[in-house]
Amino acid sequence: MRVLGFPFNIYLAAFASALVAAFAALPLWRAWCIRTGLVDDPGHRKIHDTPIPLAGGLAVLTGLLLPLVIATVLLKFNLIGETSSAPLLHGLNKRALQLAAIAFGAVGMTIIGLLDDKHELRPAHKFIGQLLIAAIVAAAGVRITLFVPSVVFSYVVTILWLLTVINAFNFMDNMNGLCSGLGAIGAGMFGFIAATRGPDPQGQYLVAATAFLICGALMGFLPHNFPKARAFLGDAGSHL
Numbered sequence: 001m002r003v004l005g006f007p008f009n010i011y012l013a014a015f016a017s018a019l020v021a022a023f024a025a026l027p028l029w030r031a032w033c034i035r036t037g038l039v040d041d042p043g044h045r046k047i048h049d050t051p052i053p054l055a056g057g058l059a060v061l062t063g064l065l066l067p068l069v070i071a072t073v074l075l076k077f078n079l080i081g082e083t084s085s086a087p088l089l090h091g092l093n094k095r096a097l098q099l100a101a102i103a104f105g106a107v108g109m110t111i112i113g114l115l116d117d118k119h120e121l122r123p124a125h126k127f128i129g130q131l132l133i134a135a136i137v138a139a140a141g142v143r144i145t146l147f148v149p150s151v152v153f154s155y156v157v158t159i160l161w162l163l164t165v166i167n168a169f170n171f172m173d174n175m176n177g178l179c180s181g182l183g184a185i186g187a188g189m190f191g192f193i194a195a196t197r198g199p200d201p202q203g204q205y206l207v208a209a210t211a212f213l214i215c216g217a218l219m220g221f222l223p224h225n226f227p228k229a230r231a232f233l234g235d236a237g238s239h240l
Helices: 008-036 056-076 082-094 096-119 123-139 151-172 178-196 205-225 234-239
Strands: none
Touching (some): 008 205, 082 096, 096 123, 096 151, 096 205, 096 234, 151 178, 151 234
């Protein structure tokens, strides 16, 4: 079995930077949520007896985007070693549209969830928003093919998969640490598999780095949510 390559320090940096960014951002977003009233109030079906800020999704999004911005600046000014920067620049140039679509999808889904947290959107309106964002992501080339040579098939499968996973996590987000914990485990496994599999000796390094970034951001939020929650993911986080 091939070991983690590419080099390994890029994966470690992605994970660690996302973890630190999300962990550090949570108190700031928590204060903002309290100030703006974006909280989950106690109820007869809930175990918390005080309002809990719905800051998790915003913190996780910060953990995803801030390291990406920093990495872009470092690459632009050649502040990363050539061994790491050369394949990164090649991959970013080759997959710029798809990576931008993933970032757009993350922000878009977070906004839909945030609006739902604040205004309790009607299910139909929320679904239409999810559908539009999933379609845009698929149109940018982020598609599942399942080795079937049909563009229509890849669009349908990709959109269906995105909507299914998003709403599954949304429905599952009813227990401290459950949604973020499962997400971190899944992202970590995706990262490991992408880094150690594939025809390229370096593995699918962009996929792996993105997965470790997601894993780190979720792990950065988890201490604030488990075992006793000081913040919830909210629909913003479960959509993300």
